[in-house]
Amino acid sequence: MLSIAKVGDIDYYTRLPDETVGYYKPDQERVAHWFGSGATALGLPTILETEGFRRALLGFHPVDNSPLVQNAGQPDRRMGFDLTFSAVKSVSVLWALSDAATRQVIERILFEAVKTTLAYFERNYAKTRRGKGGQDIQDAGIACAIFLHKSSRSNEPSLHHHAVLVNVGVRKGQDGTTGTLLTTQLY
Secondary structure, three states: OOOEEEOOOOOOOOOOOOOOOOOOOOOOOOOOOOOHHHHHHHOOOOOHHHHHHHHHHHOOOHHHHHHOOOOOOOOOOOOOEEEEEOOOOHHHHHHHHHOOHHHHHHHHHHHHHHHHHHHHHHHHOEEEEEEEHOEEEEEEEOOOOEEEEEEOOOOOEEEEEEEEOOOEEOOOOOOOOOEEEOOOOOO
16 A cells, blocks of 8 residues: 655654654664665665755755755755555564564565556656746656665554655756656656
């Protein structure tokens, strides 16, 4: 299942395990991965670095901190979208009852499914506008940070990926400039 929400709290995705809340289990890996041709064009490493992720959501280049969009750093900037891909409950239960090797296989399959879906979105719907009044629509590459979570807030097995689509598109073609994404097709 896919649910979509606007990104609000940047720290939600990267905060360390909090045993008092219990949502993040201490043994969960907090490794996230960049995905998309936009991430590649921006020279982002495969493994996400927290401060770079924060800068990207604010509209700045994750590595050199240069502005990528006109409203970079503005309080009213739409930072991005949380595309949450949730496995059906039976898959999460199977994962929870499996040995470590089987768990890794299930996680890898789900990760590949998320990447396949994001690649389809990028090929067919990722656009950015430019020119007077944003009349010129161009294909864009995306930068998306993918986080695996393994439990629900109630500490039940719940495999899901947060794919945080940064609201920055890298225009395809010769100039490779950047701009905010045209997200009408996202929903």
